[in-house]
Amino acid sequence: MDEIVNNSEALCEFLKKMIIDTLKLEGVTVERIDRSAPLFRKGLGLDSIDALELVVAIEKIFDVIIEDEEVGKRAFASISALAGFIQNKYKQRN
């Protein structure tokens, strides 16, 4: 997993796929997700219950815990933000 996390490009692609798979988003492709667009409401149209599933998936896959809603809001701002959040957590760990 370290290899993917260290490569922003690869991590963003991985996260897009993770979101599509975890939330079983029908008709959404990796290409269709803009990495700087908001994930919630207007952007990809996710809501707070979707976020619960993503929090659980991220903890399982990356062993990164999103402790509270405020942190979650910042982390889930966009794909790029989420990638940056995970990279930061990895840096703190090493």
Place this chain on the structure above:
Amino acid sequence: MAHNSVGFKDRRVIVTGGTKGLGKAIALAFAREGAWVGVNYSSDDESASRTEVELESVATKSLLLKADVSIGADVQKMISSVLDQWEYVDILVNNAGIIRDKLLMFLDEEDWDRVLEVNLKGTYLCSRAIIKTMIARRFGRIINITSPSALTGRAGQTNYAASKGGIISFTRSLSKEMARLGITVNAVCPGIISTPMIENLDQETKSNLLHMIPMGRFGEPEDVAWAVLFLASEKAGYITGQVLAADGGLT
């Protein structure tokens, strides 16, 4: 046996307050249906070890879990230890509860706090500690035990009734959070159940209580256990946010 069709083979269950009375009956009922059952208790080691022996004789797998459900760190430790051993949990029954009955005029702050902490905060803490594993598998059943006091009120139980009423509101709200994720959250309301506490009452009180129950008999712990098993079953997957009273018509 025909009733095995409910199907709990290898389902992983935690029952808080599961070594005595109603909780024990619920734990044993799950165990007889093939479930793995973890029973939590807080202080009475003696009855816990007796229940452990009984449970081991019927359950595929069982765990004895000592923890005070009103303390976050204890709950977290308990759930982590279950997940370490069993990987996930399918069903949580929040049954742990205490009473400290007094008329409000004499009900001191400690009586109020302790009842709310164990009954209501305990339900919150255990539910919060378990939902991640349920979300990850998109399956879960949370069943909270409430009381007729919550529905109708009872003198001397302002603290207990408030905690159990809180559990109903908690159940309804959490059910809405979890509905899309394959997790149902319901409450079961036992009526007046024949436990040592009821058996020890004087004849007059007993007969007064009996007159209140349209079915004319006290409930057996198993009557309530079946309601819990029903809501925990896969087939009850479209039922959430409900209060199911198993009370002989009392409420």
